[in-house]
Amino acid sequence: MGLLDTAVWHGKIFINEWTDGGGGTSPVIEPATSQQLADQGFASIEDVARASAAAARAQAEWALRPPEERAGVLRRAGQLFEQYAEEIRWWIQRETGAIAAKAGLETHVAANECFEASALPTLAQGEVLSSNDDRWSFARRRPLGVVSVIAPFNFPLILSIRAVAPALATGNAVLLKPDPRTTVSGGYVLARIFEEAGLPAGLLQLTPGGGDIGAAVVEAPEVKMVAFTGSTAAGRKVGETCSRLLKRAHLELGGKNAMIVLEGAGVDKAASAAAFGSFLHQGQICMTAGRHIVHDSVYDEYVSALADKAKNLPVGDPTDAGTVIGPIIDEKQLARVDGIVQDAVAQGATILAGGEHSGPFYSPTVLTNLTPENIAWREEIFGPVAPVMRFSDLEEAISLANDTDYGLSIGILGDVGEAMKIADRVVSGKIHINEQTVSDEAHAPFGGFKSSGNGTRIGGATVNLEAFTEIQWLTMRPEIAPYPF
Template identity: 70%
Template sequence: MLSTEQPRWSFARRRPAGVVSVISPFNFPLILSIRSVAPALALGNAVLLKPDPRTSVSGGVVITRIFEEAGLPAGVLHLLPGGGEVGKALTEAPEVRIISFTGSTAAGRLVGETAGRLLKRAHLELGGNNALVILPGADLDKAASAGAFGSFLHQGQVCMTTGRHLVHESLKEEYIAKLSQKAKHLPVGNPAEDGIAIGPIIDAKQRDRIHSIVQDSTAQGGTVEAGGEFTDLFYSPTVISGISIDNPAWAEEIFGPVAPVISFSTIEEAVEIINGSEYGLSVGVLGDVGLAMKIADQVDSGKVHINEQTVGDEANAPFGGVGDSGTGSRVGGASANIESFTETQWLTVRSEIAPYPF
């Protein structure tokens, strides 16, 4: 109910947008599809779902079958597998009012450009080059464990992966040694087997890109403290030291199990380095909470986790990034999902026709 000076009822109400296109990536296909599909359907929309062609079953077929078994009416959810040409069609289709895209920044720019030209809403959840800050006095055993989890979970194929380790200068050498020991002892192999921590990269193209960045990093002065090798699609957890902020391993989103490390001396320097990236998805800060809050208040990031690493997501929490990490729109939680997948309509009601001077 809205306040009004007129003798009428005045409401702002939410209505379904109509048709929503959901374009999801390969790395967490089930989660990153369902997080948009389910709320869009629940809010009364029809959905066109295009998963990555490499994960069309786990990111598409499984979801459509579940909804079919649950009794969703025919025609409300459509699965349209395919590559970029299908994504382009789902963005340009005149019936589509909202596009929910999760994927690379390069592809997201194309979706956003098309949506802007056609005056459609596009929710763009893109890449990240996320920083983990280790403050002076931090427990290094716990910090190294957090850093290894943040960089090596799912072989680094996570938009929230810890892509930059920023360590206070007093702890740098010890942290590198502990993180490298973690990397060297993580079992690599078939993740269906017991005890395996690191599985395969999605395909050879992505594996070769990871290795190319590692090689470029060493060519520009970086030192591989652990890893830097692969067998088939299995890339060893890798730690790189001795680099500057313009080194490829620090500046680029690698999307692989690679942990570049540099040091800082002051909180102001740490904030400047964090904000030096074009990405702004997630930041983790380990150590004193008071110092960590000073960093949280100054960094450009959609999420900040104090005394946790950078990978964190809950279905009830708004998720999104800024800069090259996305448009700042959010999915997750009731208020964010309602904002994302509905249109607002102003409605007024009088008991009889209003008088007018004409």
């Protein structure tokens, strides 16, 4: 029996064990074909309460386990992601509409997230402080308790495991709520991996469902922190609730990322990088290159090359070996993408490539003749759309790049010296010089500024240790201190 044999989880949720959920079942649909792949179980509000209470009980004992035991579970999980990579990739392709390379990236990064997290239990967990009194003084890191992880549909495995793994490694328990469109890739996969890795019961609870379940895993009294990845609008609601309940909120939100192409940049390579940044996984990535800011001297050649790339990228079933562009996740998102493109044209934009769809497949699209007020330039599209605008000098490029509510990722292509001047003045959580905007590694800090989130909250030992623990002050004397009372 394979890791994801449906006989184990078909129509179930995971609260200490595989069980029926109070929210009923829903079909798992393949976006490319509309075929039903399986049934997923949905949790009820009562299930969330039960899962949260059980997680809190399990966490108290887990935090006392030797660090090598926690590290061992994470190492085994990483090895299992490698062992079952082919099976997991199949589900990612079918359920999310990903091409093989993107699905392979998810399993590769998932394994690395576990390996990186396995080092956390044995890192220094605090520091020795000086004191004016005759005592020892320490600042030590303690687990938060129960952490809720809410993950989106676009990179469901990576965007779940990057919070689940460090949370578990630092002694916490987790409530995992994946997007209901990708419950297998973002939920069942993790539950099965950690079940096989020997994680004690109760520490990873899987409560799939819609918005009501998302609210429940935020509001559950045992939950001390929420790691949310998703839209800015939904993230604001999570942040408001956490603020009211005095919970920590780690928000990784949307982006309208700029690809800046400088004077003298090699157009062929720049267009290739930009096409990757805008069209990978149908543009359904928070780091997607959503604005192309191109110098006058290369603008005409660049837009021609980018449009040529767009017209020649194979679109179709992501399980076909030659496919580069797969389906949009569902009809609602498809309608949003097309609606923005058509509104952009109504506001004066020109379509150089794409702008049409067949079934769930939206053609890679290049838009020109835009103004800064055009909807395609202002709003996150989450589709394979590349809006392009020209600039004449660095001041204008910097102004255009910063003129957005978002601040997640920026790519700058061309002369490194000029790129460095820009990098020091743009507001962005990540800047990539002579690379496109989509990049992620398990050991690298990840986070956005402005409406893209509340700063770096994921990635690397230092960031993850700070994210999933809190500091406790501890003092110690050789005998009871004297007091004047």
